Amino acid sequence: MATEMPTPTPPFRRGITLMETLLAAVVLSMTVGAVLMPFTAGARCAEHDARVSVAVSLAQDLMEEILAKPFSDPGGGEKHETGRGDWDDLNDYDGYEEPAGTIASFDGTLAADPTAVNLSRHVTVEDVYVSGQDTRQAATFRRVTVEVCYHGQALTSLCRLVYANGP
């Protein structure tokens, strides 16, 4: 007789409710997310580091080129200077910009490495007067700043103060 009358299973044992499934899915996804996060963060950090290294190298490259030029114009004029190849003093570089993809060394070779993609360079050269100097006279100090940006966001910036002791 008992075989024909199975004890009814209690309603909460019949299966998994939708809420339980959803909860399980949420917990699982959180766990997977937590496990993967350090890996992706690590990879992103390593890539960022590599990019900063390249950016510093590019900033230094341009800074060395600028510092190789005399403090003031040796020719006395800027008339026949049409581009970077003709520039012969620090001030010529003021406002110089190399948008992403156009970064080139002084010989004109483009920086074609994948790590340099989306990097841009900007230069500002400004007159600096230290305290006690007459600001109506020509400046004897200039501050050269080379900034390297990634997607328009500053990655690194190099700054040098140059004294007018050259020719």
Place this chain on the structure above:
Amino acid sequence: MSRRSESTAAFTLMELMLALSITSVIGLTVGSVAVALSHAQSHTDQLSESVQSGRGGLLAIESHVRKAKLVTAVETNGLVLWLGDANADGKINVDELAMISHDGDSREVRLSKLSFPKTLSPTMLEMLNVSRTLSAVDTISDVSSELDRGIYVGYVAVSPLAINVARFEVVTDAAPPLSRLVGLRITVGTEGGRQVSLVSSARLRDDETANVSSYTDGSN
């Protein structure tokens, strides 16, 4: 009663197979994610290692260029620097020259330099440490064959500045010996693997380009 309870107590074949297939699907997914992660990890590791070693190499080369007084020779894959008048005789002596060149076989950028021991007698030193005019050291092969001379065996110090270098290129703002700015381009990485090329420039901090004429003539 007993048969019924037995059938509910154990897994059916269907349940077992379903569980197995779900487990294997999850296992495969986790496994493939792990493999992809480890690939990505080694890729970024390789990249950052290449960038670091390239940057380190460039810094080492730059430091020598900065200290140099003149660049006497420049070729696409190397250069020769005059490091300054160490013995104050107003001439370019062989032990004042430093050759930086890329060796394709060992994939190294090397610094080759003559260095005489302090214990060497003055007469011996004078014999060995001959002076050269600029025109005698204006190609890498000139300097290389100079360093290879039999009398200098044991005195040439070769040290690697950068390792794992696939390509090394040098450019200057003006032809040597009037160069004041040296552009360096280095490509680091294994053949077929990830390669990174880095550029940098180095300026001669205290150059002698204004006095080049005094080193061109060997008679003085």
